[in-house]
Amino acid sequence: MEVATRMRQNRHTLMLLARGCASLSLATEARPESNCGCAELLTGGGGGTWMFWRNLNTMPVCCNSCLEKNAVLKRPKTGHSLCKECFFTAFEEEVHQTIMSGQLFQRGETVGIGASGGKDSTVLAHVLKVLNERHDYGLALLLLSVDEGITGYRDDSLETVKRNQQQYDLPLKIVSYEELYGWTMDDIVKQVGLKNNCTFCGVFRRQALDRGAMILGVDKICTGHNADDIAETVLMNVLRGDIARLRRCTAVATGSEGAIPRCKPLKYAYEKEIVLYAYFKKLDYFSTECVYSPNAYRGHARAFLKDLEALRPSTILDIIHSGEHLSVKEDVRMPVQGNCSRCGYISSQALCKACVLLEGLNRGLPKLGIGKHQKLHHKLLAQEPLTEQERRKLKVLDL
Amino acid sequence: MAASVSLQLEFSGGAELLFGGVKKHHVTLPFQSDACDIRHLLVWIKQNLLQERPELFIQGDSVRPGILVLINDADWELMGELTYKLQDEDSITFISTLHGG
Numbered sequence: 420m421e422v423a424t425r426m427r428q429n430r431h432t433l434m435l436l437a438r439g440c441a442s443l444s445l446a447t448e449a450r451p452e453s454n455c456g457c458a459e460l461l462t463g464g465g466g467g468t469w470m471f472w473r474n475l476n477t478m479p480v481c482c483n484s485c486l487e488k489n490a491v492l493k494r495p496k497t498g499h500s501l502c503k504e505c506f507f508t509a510f511e512e513e514v515h516q517t518i519m520s521g522q523l524f525q526r527g528e529t530v531g532i533g534a535s536g537g538k539d540s541t542v543l544a545h546v547l548k549v550l551n552e553r554h555d556y557g558l559a560l561l562l563l564s565v566d567e568g569i570t571g572y573r574d575d576s577l578e579t580v581k582r583n584q585q586q587y588d589l590p591l592k593i594v595s596y597e598e599l600y601g602w603t604m605d606d607i608v609k610q611v612g613l614k615n616n617c618t619f620c621g622v623f624r625r626q627a628l629d630r631g632a633m634i635l636g637v638d639k640i641c642t643g644h645n646a647d648d649i650a651e652t653v654l655m656n657v658l659r660g661d662i663a664r665l666r667r668c669t670a671v672a673t674g675s676e677g678a679i680p681r682c683k684p685l686k687y688a689y690e691k692e693i694v695l696y697a698y699f700k701k702l703d704y705f706s707t708e709c710v711y712s713p714n715a716y717r718g719h720a721r722a723f724l725k726d727l728e729a730l731r732p733s734t735i736l737d738i739i740h741s742g743e744h745l746s747v748k749e750d751v752r753m754p755v756q757g758n759c760s761r762c763g764y765i766s767s768q769a770l771c772k773a774c775v776l777l778e779g780l781n782r783g784l785p786k787l788g789i790g791k792h793q794k795l796h797h798k799l800l801a802q803e804p805l806t807e808q809e810r811r812k813l814k815v816l817d818l
Numbered sequence: 819m820a821a822s823v824s825l826q827l828e829f830s831g832g833a834e835l836l837f838g839g840v841k842k843h844h845v846t847l848p849f850q851s852d853a854c855d856i857r858h859l860l861v862w863i864k865q866n867l868l869q870e871r872p873e874l875f876i877q878g879d880s881v882r883p884g885i886l887v888l889i890n891d892a893d894w895e896l897m898g899e900l901t902y903k904l905q906d907e908d909s910i911t912f913i914s915t916l917h918g919g
Contacts, residue, residue, distance in 0.1 A: 480896045492893035500896055538831070538915075647915075694831060694886060694915045695893070706832040706914070721916070725883035 484509070491699065495689045495732035503699050510696050514546050514684050515554060521671040523682045524639065526557035531637035533628055534562040534591070536579030536705040539643030542693050543685055545702055547641070548587050561635065562587075565627045566595035567620055568603025572710050579705040586703065594631035596623055600777055608711055611785040616711050618789060619780075622772045626764060632679045644683040647690040647724065650735045653742035654720050663753050669742040678765050689735060760800060769796045784813035823847045823854055826909040827863070833885060833914040838869050847904070856887070857900040859910070875912075886913045 479489035482502035490500035494509070501509060517523070524530060532547060534540045544562060551558050564580045567573050577593065584591040597603045600623060608616050632640050649669060656665035667673065672682040685693065697704055727734040747753075758764065759771035766772070772788060778799055779787030787795070798805060805813075827843040834841045847854055847862060857879060864876050875882060880900060887894040888911040889902055904910075 479892070489892070490896055491891065493895040690884075690915045691886060694913055698830075698888075698911075698913060699891075706830070707835070708832065722883075725916075729883040 492692075492695055495691050495728070496687075496736065498732075506692075506699070507696070510688065510692055511546055511549060511553075513687065515550050517671065517687055518550070518556075518684050521682065523641070523672055523684060524556055524558055528638040529559040529561065529636060531561055531563040531592075531628075531632045531635060531640045532589075533640055533642040534564050534580050534583065535643075536564075536576035536583070537643070538694055538697050538704045538706065539645055539648075539685060541579070541583060541643075541702050541704040542688075542697050543641065543643040544583060544587055544589065545700065546696075547684065548589065561590040561592065561637070563628060563631050563635070563637070563640065564591065564593045565624050565631065566593050566597075567624065568596050568605055569710060570605055572707060573604075575707065576705040579703060582703055592631055592635050594627050594634070596627065599623075599627055599630055600773075602777075602780055604711065607780065607785075610780060610783075613711060615786070615789045619776055620711070622776055622788075626771075626773045629678050629764070637679060640679055640681045641684055642681060643685055645685045645688050645690050645693055646735050646739060647721075647728075649683070649686055649742070650738040651717065651720050651724055653738050654724065655717065658720065662747055662751055665742065665745065666747050666753075669739055687736070687739075689732075770799060775799070779813065784810060786813040823849060823904050823906050823908075825859070825904065826907070827867075828909070828911045830911070831886075831913040831915060833875065833912050836870055836872075836875050837867055843867060854904045855900065856889075856894065856902045856904070856910075859904060860900075881912065882916075884914065884916045886915060887911070888913070 480500045482488050482490045482505050483499045484501055484505040488502035488504065491503050492506060493500050494506070530547070532540065532544050534544055544560075547558075547560055550556065551560060562580060562584055564577060566577060580591065580593075583589075595603075604616070604620055607619050611619065628640055628642075652668045653665065656662075656668055671686050672680060674680065696702075724735065724738075754767035756765055756767055759766040759774055760769050761774045762771060764771045764773065768775075770778075775796070776788035779785050779789075784805075795805065795809065824844070824846045827845055829837050829841055829843075837843070845867070847859070849858060849862075860876060860879070860881065864872055868875055873882070875885065877883065881887060887899075889897045890909055891911070894902060
């Protein structure tokens with residue numbers, strides 16, 4: 420304690436000295452969030468401050484919150500430097516704030532956590548368990564995983580989920596594409612190739628989580644989408660002109676129109692903080708890229724956002740803010756939500772996307788669900804045969 | 819003054835995939851300690867350790883945005899980032915945030 424105080428004083432003196440001697444060489448602007456302006460000096464050294472660098476280099480920055488321990492990270496959201504303990508508290512309580520202000524849960528509900536074994540869902544499961552006990556939410560939590568049937572990827576990540584189940588002492592349910600649809604992703608890729616496979620996987624996963632949740636009698640599903648993911652989605656919906664999704668994608672909770680309500684408690688949590696939370700808490704998570712997802716378009720949006728974030732960290736929250744406050748013109752035609760006439764799942768078409776994709780797979784016409792083929796829906800429903808010309812368009816081109 | 823700098827490097831969060839799947843590397847840099855900062859270290863890593871797709875790790879003279887760097891378990895943004903002068907026995911951790919969740 421005494422040492423820490425002395426070090427702080429020393430550091431402060433050094434900073435003031437550095438400022439006095441070399442203020443001309445400091446190009447960095449003072450940022451309001453750091454209380455004494457020391458942080459700028461640490462990151463903004465010019466030639467004139469070199470003498471002090473040797474000392475500043477190893478001199479720890481103290482926590483802006485407790486003013487006692489050494490800071491371990493600079494928060495992208497606020498610019499504050501925090502120690503481990505203060506960071507854990509700030510991170511967890513901000514998730515609590517998101518939950519309270521969005522009224523995400525009601526006492527007594529059963530909440531399924533979509534768990535992939537990756538960083539986001541692992542941190543989500545951990546934080547929800549902590550908050551449920553700390554703030555007495557009165558929730559029954561359980562883990563819900565989807566096995567897409569991807570050898571070398573999902574089989575490994577499910578092992579992580581199984582360890583999480585033990586570590587957090589939560590029940591776990593795994594639903595597989597094979598049992599729900601009769602197709603694993605490995606089989607699907609064999610038929611459709613690597614071009615549109617992510618469409619199948621995305622559509623099937625969304626339904627699979629719902630079906631798993633229904634089997635378990637879950638009231639709500641929450642997913643690990645973080646602030647970076649949501650900003651990325653806003654950007655992608657703008658780039659694709661998908662106004663219906665653009666309007667929905669920033670909502671912290673989706674309504675209960677037919678499907679089980681979903682929410683995103685990590686909506687305002689930066690990816691950097693999620694990863695550092697997992698790192699400092701030594702949480703067990705899985706991090707391998709899916710073997711089937713080069714996923715170029717999202718990758719570009721992601722890289723673009725990360726570049727912007729490096730220049731100005733608030734970019735992420737600013738994009739979410741923009742997305743939240745966009746209003747769609749009255750005369751923009753929005754799809755009307757109905758139900759799939761085959762499986763009953765919510766759909767804006769006569770047949771839901773999953774049923775069309777599945778029909779395509781089972782008929783050996785995998786492109787049936789890729790792109791817009793609504794005109795064929797009535798034929799599919801009436802089980803009428805397709806014309807030779809229609810069939811040709813829907814087959815995978817052999818290269 | 820040390821004749822060389824020994825470092826414990828760790829790659830995780832998926833970044834290890836660019837380094838032959840090996841997470842921990844104990845390395846000795848052939849530089850004198852006061853001539854060696856993180857900027858030099860990144861060049862050395864690119865030339866000596868990085869096994870594939872360097873653009874997924876290095877961008878310009880820094881790490882690719884989205885890769886977190888910790889110096890002795892503290893965020894490098896607190897430590898001067900590229901200008902941090904390496905000390906003997908420092909531990910530097912690179913964590914990719916770019917892999918799926």
